[in-house]
Amino acid sequence: MQDFIYQSAPMRVVFGTGTLRQLPDELSRLGVTRALVLATPRQKDLVASIQEMIGERFAGVFTGAVMHTPVEVTERAMETVRDVRADSIVAIGGGSTTGLGKAIALRTDLPQIVLPTSYAGSEMTPVVGQTSDGIKTTQSSPKILPEIVIYDVDLTMTMPAKLSATSGINAIAHAVEALYARDRNPITSLMAQEGIGTLARALPKICAEPSDKAARTNALYGAWLCGVCLGAVGMALHHKLCHTLGGLFNLPHAETHTVILPHAFAYNAPAAPDAMTRVATALGVSDPALGLHDLARKLAAPLSLREIGMPESAIEQAADLAVKNPYWNPRPIERAAIHALIARAWRGDAPESAFG
Helix, strand or coil: CCCCCCCCCCCEEEEECCHHHHHHHHHHHHCCCCEEEECCHHHHHHHHHHHHHHHHHEEEEECCCCCCCEHHHHHHHHHHHHHHCCCEEEEEECHHHHHHHHHHHHHHCCCEEEEECCCCCHHHCCEEEEEECCEEEEEECHHHCCCEEEEEHHHHCCCCHHHHHHHHHHHHHHHHHHHCCCCCCHHHHHHHHHHHHHHHHHHHHHHHCCCCHHHHHHHHHHHHHHHHHHHHCCCCHHHHHHHHHHHHHCCCHHHHHHHHHHHHHHHHHHHCHHHHHHHHHHHCCCCHHHHHHHHHHHCCCCCCCHHHCCCHHHHHHHHHHHCCCCCCCCCCCCHHHHHHHHHHHHHCCCCCCCCC
16 A cells, blocks of 8 residues: 545535536525626527526626637637626536636636536546647646536537547546556545446447437546546646647547557556556456557547647657656656657557557
8 A cells, every 4th residue: 555645626516417407506505696608609509598597697608618728719708707797607518618617717716617518527627728829738726626517417418429439538548547646546546447447338338329328327427537536636648648739739639638548558557557457457358558449449439640630740749749848657758669659649550568
């Protein structure tokens, strides 16, 4: 048993089916009267329902959130915050709207309620990643952590199978890295293994039958567990690579995580034997790195950086950036090995075997 410190996040979580209807009570709990709703243009019907549900506490809506939380988008959203005199944020959606809400909270300390519609998990963390001039950097602050998260399985039922697959593997990535984090602890390790296994079992069912409510419920539960891990311990090589590649080449967030995860785990597996055993157990396989790759293949998810828009000519630049100011990692960061990792991921090769 290693020495450890565990600190739980001061956050309220409401989980279930039909829990959106509890939004008015949760706003009352916060004591707010002017909520700015963050959503996407596709969610206009849901926004209309929320406006009717919360009445005069609906201050307005901003629908301009995009991937990687560009600073210029946050600045436009801040104009809306001031114009409508918002005293709170209600973010509906995946990582883009959640990230925007967190960026606003960083600047204003406004209380947040998040209604996730994907398995991104960032709603459980006090961290926001922001992009400026193609460089994505992260920042942590107690102001960033949402006060309330309402998980409503109904809000995930229309998520396409393809997005469910990549969003779910993105969540699994949080738990995988939590298993070899420098500040890991027994509680997050239990959550991580349970989250990985739950999602790995649920996602194939969702891809086969997107309306399977039991599978959707299990996937959202698994995503919550993985999100808790992301918020409780530090991340390592995998997240560094994904932030670098996503910010530099504007690659889709969940798809980038899906492609990189098996390769980053294979890189770290020799230095993280307990994590290797736990992931193998969760997936029910002997080689966990190949198991993660095979899961993505089974879900018809992207397997290469090439197919999600990264040019081959950028591999050198990506390798240079990935070793610059590296995160802590269980295995030393070596440029030649990182270059080989990125090249394998670009081609869509299977990861190196965790057993060498």
